[in-house]
Amino acid sequence: MRLQDKVAFISGAASGIGRVAAALFAKEGAAVILADRDAAAGHRAVEEIAKSGGNVAFVQCDVTNPQSVEAAIQQTVARYGRLTVLYNNAGGSLPGTKTVTEASDADFWAEINLNLYGTWLGCRYGIRALVQSGGGSVINTSSAVAMSGALSDNHAYVAAKGGVSALTRSLACRYGRDKVRVNAIVPGVTKTERVTERVKGPLPTALVDRHLLGFGDPGCVAATALFLASDESASITGHNLAVDSGYTIS
Ligand SMILES: NC(=O)c1ccc[n+]([C@@H]2O[C@H](COP(=O)([O-])OP(=O)(O)OC[C@H]3O[C@@H](n4cnc5c(N)ncnc54)[C@H](O)[C@@H]3O)[C@@H](O)[C@H]2O)c1
Numbered sequence: 001m002r003l004q005d006k007v008a009f010i011s012g013a014a015s016g017i018g019r020v021a022a023a024l025f026a027k028e029g030a031a032v033i034l035a036d037r038d039a040a041a042g043h044r045a046v047e048e049i050a051k052s053g054g055n056v057a058f059v060q061c062d063v064t065n066p067q068s069v070e071a072a073i074q075q076t077v078a079r080y081g082r083l084t085v086l087y088n089n090a091g092g093s094l095p096g097t098k099t100v101t102e103a104s105d106a107d108f109w110a111e112i113n114l115n116l117y118g119t120w121l122g123c124r125y126g127i128r129a130l131v132q133s134g135g136g137s138v139i140n141t142s143s144a145v146a147m148s149g150a151l152s153d154n155h156a157y158v159a160a161k162g163g164v165s166a167l168t169r170s171l172a173c174r175y176g177r178d179k180v181r182v183n184a185i186v187p188g189v190t191k192t193e194r195v196t197e198r199v200k201g202p203l204p205t206a207l208v209d210r211h212l213l214g215f216g217d218p219g220c221v222a223a224t225a226l227f228l229a230s231d232e233s234a235s236i237t238g239h240n241l242a243v244d245s246g247y248t249i250s
Helices: 016-027 040-051 064-081 105-132 154-179 193-198 206-208 218-229
Strands: 007-011 031-036 055-060 085-087 138-143 179-185 240-243
Touching: 007 016, 007 064, 007 105, 016 031, 016 040, 016 085, 016 179, 016 218, 031 040, 031 064, 031 154, 031 218, 040 055, 055 064, 064 105, 085 105, 085 218, 105 138, 105 154, 105 179, 138 154, 138 218, 179 218, 218 240
Parallel strands: 007 031, 007 085, 031 055, 085 138, 138 179, 179 240
Antiparallel strands: none
């Protein structure tokens, strides 16, 4: 199994990409903490994954709250004795696209809070635990909006994900000496329930055409996370890995 003896913490694991990744990580032998602010959905996900024999548990966690993230990481280490994979997945653009000239301060901070500060807090508490565990892998979640100027006019979300990509490179440089690898996945439009709802109806031709292989599948992002979590990627750090159906190169 590809994640034998790994202990993984996945934020935003109650649904979408995080939920698929949690099931995959467990199938590959990891002990997995599913962290999410949605307790009902989180418990449902854990029950389903445990039915297939996965070693999983749910921890309620709001990634925008430092006490909550610190407690969730502590609970992970208390339960499994260490942390070796930190997957900062929770996030997403908030409904209602607003440009820099339209967005209020509240709109700006809401996107930054969830997508950049949430990742920041995951790294603050998670990397401490990884270092204490002798090293491991951090997987951050950026977006193709950070790599291409044309994908989104939700500028606060763009800024937040750009921050995640830059932070990933910088943390990789600083924590390599502690045997902590830090990479980010850069998805294009990926058909989770939330996004499938949003991309209903007529879409800009360029958005559709530049996803050369069609819109992405959550399983493909989860499989990339599995690779980055495993020792197969032992020499890969500081990388922003596009899983975007060719969007950013087209
Ligand atoms: N789906 C896409 O098209 C796409 C594209 C690019 C990047 N991404 C990124 O991938 C990640 C996952 O996206 P998804 O489509 O699976 O999202 P999703 O909405 O399906 O799932 C997100 C999960 O995060 C949880 N969550 C939200 N706020 C939280 C908080 N404050 N604390 C803890 N949990 C919280 C939600 O309850 C939910 O379970 C996000 O970071 C998103 O920005 C997604």
